[in-house]
Amino acid sequence: MALEKGKIKGAVRTDFILSAEIIAITLGAVAQADFWTQVAVLVGIALLMTVGVYGLVGGIVKLDDLGLWLSRRASGAAQAMGRAILALAPWLMKGLSVAGTAAMFLVGGGIVVHGAPALHHLLEGWAGSLGGVARVLADMGFNATVGVIVGGVVVAAVTLFQRLRGAAHTG
Numbered sequence: 207m208a209l210e211k212g213k214i215k216g217a218v219r220t221d222f223i224l225s226a227e228i229i230a231i232t233l234g235a236v237a238q239a240d241f242w243t244q245v246a247v248l249v250g251i252a253l254l255m256t257v258g259v260y261g262l263v264g265g266i267v268k269l270d271d272l273g274l275w276l277s278r279r280a281s282g283a284a285q286a287m288g289r290a291i292l293a294l295a296p297w298l299m300k301g302l303s304v305a306g307t308a309a310m311f312l313v314g315g316g317i318v319v320h321g322a323p324a325l326h327h328l329l330e331g332w333a334g335s336l337g338g339v340a341r342v343l344a345d346m347g348f349n350a351t352v353g354v355i356v357g358g359v360v361v362a363a364v365t366l367f368q369r370l371r372g373a374a375h376t377g
Contacts, residue, residue: 224313229252232251266299273290276288276291311349312350312353315350316349333348
């Protein structure tokens with residue numbers, strides 16, 4: 207039970223960060239629009255994320271329940287499908303965990319790069335002459351690197367803050 211609570215807490219934190227990143231990207235895309243257009247776009251994105259993305263995530267989280275239910279059915283095909291779902295669900299969850307973490311670094315790094323003119327100009331100077339797939343890979347690599355560096359700094363700062371706060375409470 208504690209392991210599941212920990213996984214849920216981590217998933218909620220990841221979803222919160224990705225949601226904040228999506229909102230930041232959306233605001234950047236409609237920054238020049240009038241106020242009511244910005245509100246309408248943000249409400250639309252929020253609804254789409256809530257119903258679409260989190261509905262899909264909820265379905266994925268319940269895959270093991272579906273697999274268990276099917277594996278207990280009388281039909282041989284349904285039982286086989288249920289066992290297959292039960293066998294594949296942990297692999298899917300692990301893969302999604304890795305993909306979600308990578309997405310967080312890529313998107314977060316991209317937000318920082320595009321929000322910091324010096325980094326954006328550095329990327330343009332470094333990869334500006336590239337085209338096609340090479341340019342996409344260069345952008346992704348640069349964004350991921352910035353995301354990992356900024357993420358590491360944030361983790362270090364939060365860890366230091368927690369340790370200092372803990373020392374203040376015990377001392």
